[in-house]
Amino acid sequence: MPTGAIQATGEDVADSVRATRRPIWWCGGVAAVAWLAAAAVTNGWPDDGDLGPTGRLAGCMAVIGLLLLAMTLTSRYFALPRLFRTGPWLVALALLFGTWELVSAKLNLLPRPFFAAPQSLLEVYIDDWPRLIESVAHSLMLLVTGYAVGAVLGFISGVAIGWSRAVGYWMHPLLRFVGPLPATAWLPLAFFVLPSSWTAGVFLIALATGFPVTVLTWSGVASVNAAYYDVARTLGASQRFLILRVAIPAAMPSVFVGLFMGLGGSFAVLVVAEMVGVKAGLGWYLSWAQGWAAYSNMYAALIVMALMCSGLISVLFHLRDRLLNWQKGLLRW
Amino acid sequence: MVAAAGVRLAKLSHQFRLRGAALPVLDTIDLAAAPGEFVALLGPSGCGKSTLLRLIAGLERPHAGRVLMSERSVEKPDPSRILVFQDPTLYPWRTVRQNVALGLETRGLIRTQGGRIDAILRLVGLDGFDNAFPHQLSGGMAQRAALARALVNEPSVLLMDEPLANLDSMTRLSMQAELMALWQRERFTAFLVTHDVEEALYLAERVVVLSRRPARIVAELAVDLPYPRHRGSERFVELRHCILEQLGLQVDW
Ligand SMILES: Nc1ncnc2c1ncn2[C@@H]1O[C@H](COP(=O)(O)OP(=O)(O)OP(=O)(O)O)[C@@H](O)[C@H]1O
Ligand SMILES: [Mg+2]
Numbered sequence: 001m002p003t004g005a006i007q008a009t010g011e012d013v014a015d016s017v018r019a020t021r022r023p024i025w026w027c028g029g030v031a032a033v034a035w036l037a038a039a040a041v042t043n044g045w046p047d048d049g050d051l052g053p054t055g056r057l058a059g060c061m062a063v064i065g066l067l068l069l070a071m072t073l074t075s076r077y078f079a080l081p082r083l084f085r086t087g088p089w090l091v092a093l094a095l096l097f098g099t100w101e102l103v104s105a106k107l108n109l110l111p112r113p114f115f116a117a118p119q120s121l122l123e124v125y126i127d128d129w130p131r132l133i134e135s136v137a138h139s140l141m142l143l144v145t146g147y148a149v150g151a152v153l154g155f156i157s158g159v160a161i162g163w164s165r166a167v168g169y170w171m172h173p174l175l176r177f178v179g180p181l182p183a184t185a186w187l188p189l190a191f192f193v194l195p196s197s198w199t200a201g202v203f204l205i206a207l208a209t210g211f212p213v214t215v216l217t218w219s220g221v222a223s224v225n226a227a228y229y230d231v232a233r234t235l236g237a238s239q240r241f242l243i244l245r246v247a248i249p250a251a252m253p254s255v256f257v258g259l260f261m262g263l264g265g266s267f268a269v270l271v272v273a274e275m276v277g278v279k280a281g282l283g284w285y286l287s288w289a290q291g292w293a294a295y296s297n298m299y300a301a302l303i304v305m306a307l308m309c310s311g312l313i314s315v316l317f318h319l320r321d322r323l324l325n326w327q328k329g330l331l332r333w
Numbered sequence: 334m335v336a337a338a339g340v341r342l343a344k345l346s347h348q349f350r351l352r353g354a355a356l357p358v359l360d361t362i363d364l365a366a367a368p369g370e371f372v373a374l375l376g377p378s379g380c381g382k383s384t385l386l387r388l389i390a391g392l393e394r395p396h397a398g399r400v401l402m403s404e405r406s407v408e409k410p411d412p413s414r415i416l417v418f419q420d421p422t423l424y425p426w427r428t429v430r431q432n433v434a435l436g437l438e439t440r441g442l443i444r445t446q447g448g449r450i451d452a453i454l455r456l457v458g459l460d461g462f463d464n465a466f467p468h469q470l471s472g473g474m475a476q477r478a479a480l481a482r483a484l485v486n487e488p489s490v491l492l493m494d495e496p497l498a499n500l501d502s503m504t505r506l507s508m509q510a511e512l513m514a515l516w517q518r519e520r521f522t523a524f525l526v527t528h529d530v531e532e533a534l535y536l537a538e539r540v541v542v543l544s545r546r547p548a549r550i551v552a553e554l555a556v557d558l559p560y561p562r563h564r565g566s567e568r569f570v571e572l573r574h575c576i577l578e579q580l581g582l583q584v585d586w
Binding site (some may be wrong): 030225228230231232233234235236237238240244245250252307324326327328 | 337387390391392409410412414416418420422424425426427428435436439442452466468482483503
């Protein structure tokens with residue numbers, strides 16, 4: 001048919017145009033200029049005092065600017081859509097770093113030492129990275145162990161409470177009484193009773209994770225559409241099948257809400273436990289830095305901690321997206 | 334080929350409790366279906382048709398009276414009697430294929446008889462959608478998937494609760510023909526709840542008309558027409574008028 005033929009050739013033309021000439025990534029050019037300008041200011045304008053490796057900081061900024069410039073110039077031939085979408089953010093970050101550098105290092109408008117300059121943070125990462133890495137490793141070990149214990153136990157008890165009337169009868173009052181207590185309230189007792197501060201930390205994190213996971217797994221199992229059970233029963237399903245293949249999959253969206261809440265709670269408990277009892281990890285690093293009035297170290301550790309927590313949340317989001325790909329309208333992280 | 338089984342309802346009564354008061358739904362229903370018979374149930378909305386099917390399926394225990402299959406009392410659900418629900422109730426976390434496979438999985442037949450799924454999906458016109466999730470289906474497709482989920486088990490009694498209600502009229506006609514062919518091939522005992530008098534007459538050997546709640550049997554008509562039936566034939570139209578009258582409609586049009 002003539003219309004079909006016209007449409008087809010139209011698309012072909014559009015395709016070939018797209019293949020040979022992609023649009024230039026103008027935003028990348030702006031970002032490159034912004035980063036190079038920030039580098040120039042950092043390097044050219046003398047610091048107000050001795051703050052750290054200013055030259056290296058300027059070097060880093062210049063490298064970012066040059067990379068962006070190179071990508072802009074080649075953007076007609078090599079498109080990196082995911083990176084290109086972050087263009088406005090790259091501009092904003094350059095402005096942010098430039099301003100921060102100006103008001104802290106150059107103009108000294110923010111009271112020192114409570115506000116650190118970018119080069120001071122860079123100095124911390126250059127000098128103290130072994131200790132930071134070690135702290136992250138300690139924190140991760142403690143957090144992952146405690147979270148895993150809490151999530152598994154919470155999931156199992158949630159399913160049991162939701163499924164079995166007898167378990168529900170005994171567990172429900174217990175859960176209502178003890179559950180709302182913040183995990184940190186157990187802190188003195190835990191460090192006193194448990195054999196090591198590490199097991200105490202695991203216990204506290206597991207507690208903080210376990211409560212929301214239990215409650216939301218339970219509510220997920222309890223609110224499964226009764227018709228799902230009817231369907232399975234007419235098809236000859238056993239109790240085991242009803243629990244494992246009907247109740248649990250149907251409750252998974254709710255379980256994940258609990259897992260997210262538990263993860264948030266476990267971060268809080270992790271930091272407190274490390275500040276108070278466990279003599280390792282990022283929480284400990286923070287309080288140590290505070291003790292020495294090493295504010296640059298504190299900011300450096302805070303950034304690392306933000307990266308760690310946000311990374312863990314992302315991992316959980318990925319897991320959910322894989323397991324619950326049947327749900328429509330999932331929030332993208 | 335399955336061994337069809339007769340179903341007998343003996344003085345079957347049922348009631349629900351609604352805010353403390355008894356809500357009678359079925360009133361001494363006596364009905365017998367011979368092995369391989371096709372019975373259609375018609376009745377006003379809310380009279381208790383779905384409840385009747387749930388009782389036959391064994392999902393609920395009757396308040397009084399008995400449900401018998403091959404003269405044995407029905408105590409609990411069994412895959413030999415399969416109910417196609419009024420709502421498709423597909424599992425949203427399973428693909429169409431996995432939903433259809435449900436009965437084979439529960440009975441541990443998925444290894445040996447999994448091949449049947451493809452044939453059934455083709456029969457209901459869902460081939461090509463086997464990896465779709467239920468939220469990606471239209472209402473009619475979901476209903477066809479639910480039908481496939483029942484048929485793949487080759488039940489000896491098939492209970493259908495308005496299985497074709499959400500389909501467009503074209504698809505419904507072709508599904509009626511498919512159902513007819515399937516029943517003639519497999520000869521399961523069939524109970525079909527429907528609001529569509531023509532559908533009942535096209536498919537069933539016997540049409541049972543129920544009263545308003547609590548449901549009693551107000552009429553039973555043997556449909557003495559050979560298969561395949563023609564919707565325009567004189568006798569067909571006559572029977573249709575007769576049933577509409579039983580349902581309390583004035584038939585002067
Ligand atoms: N679980 C229940 N608890 C209380 N009442 C119920 C329950 N299930 C059904 N009923 C009541 O029983 C009556 C019959 O319901 P049923 O679903 O069997 O009707 P139906 O004939 O299938 O109607 P429709 O044609 O609209 O599907 C209704 O009045 C309904 O309110
Ligand atoms: Mg109904």
